Amino acid sequence: MKIPIIRKGEYDIWSMRMRQYICHTDHNLWDVIVNGDLKEEPVPTGETSAPPAPKTAKQLAARRNQERVKSILLLAIPDEYLLKFHNVADAKSLCEAIKISWSLDKAYDRFQKLISQLEVHGALISKEDINQKFLRSLPSSWNQIALIMRNKPDIDEIDIDDL
Template sequence: MSGSQDDIPTPPTPPPSQTPTQQQTPHTVSTIKLPILKKGEYDIWAMKMEHYLAHTDYPIWEVIQNGNGPVSITTDTQGQIKVLPPRTAEEILARERERKARTTLLMALPKDHLAKFHKMTDAKEMWEAIKSRFGGNDESKKMQKYILKQQFEGFSVSNSEGLHKGYDRFQSLLS
């Protein structure tokens, strides 16, 4: 080793098309499990989703909460509306975030509800639709509580039913 400056490796420079501020950040993998929506547990699921998305990819949560901004559209010669492809890096990133937000929400839904929400193209709209479908309003929640209370107060197990079947019915009432 001669100890000259030629022996020290120089760090790679970004290509001219990408400045350091334009480089994408590396993707991180989270070990937190995606919460899956279960019947009657919308409020808990919504809190878990907010924390999950805020922890794993906050810009995705922002897309769900605030929307993703306008999409460029045009009309063709037959009057059909066409979505224009993204032109700038910001538009590409916005479309990628929207797609990622939609995919994450779809992955958190039960299989039997996927078809209802799959065709929605906006993650914010999808979040609101999930909320209205599963969250219910205050009046419906009061009615559900009343019905559960009545079922609980009237619960009994007959000798002909058996302990195992009675236990299963009680478990389903509790859940």
């Protein structure tokens, strides 16, 4: 079977295909995404080293599964987006990051379509108003970034594509 590659605007279909692919490969791999990271001793606060090496056969198998799923997910991402995701720690977090990123792209595309339709009907909307409305429409996980961007002094001059 060929790994399904995610394409713009096709997250829902891709996620169904990816689940089937992963389950077909090894059903235990899907559990890695559902249940999250390995249950190992946490790395002490302030340290940036890798997690401790697995001590048991079960931990070793779990680590291998984690790496396999993460590799499969990274192979399913087009090259232009790969740098966004390569530092994500575990497969479950990677899966969530992909979902958030593609939902943001989808929201942006819908927003652009609405703005274009308003402009076709003669509505004049300032760049500041467009930017503020878009920032308010972002998912709650983007609240901190949206707050910072909303308070930028040049928000009224930034084009939405640059935002």
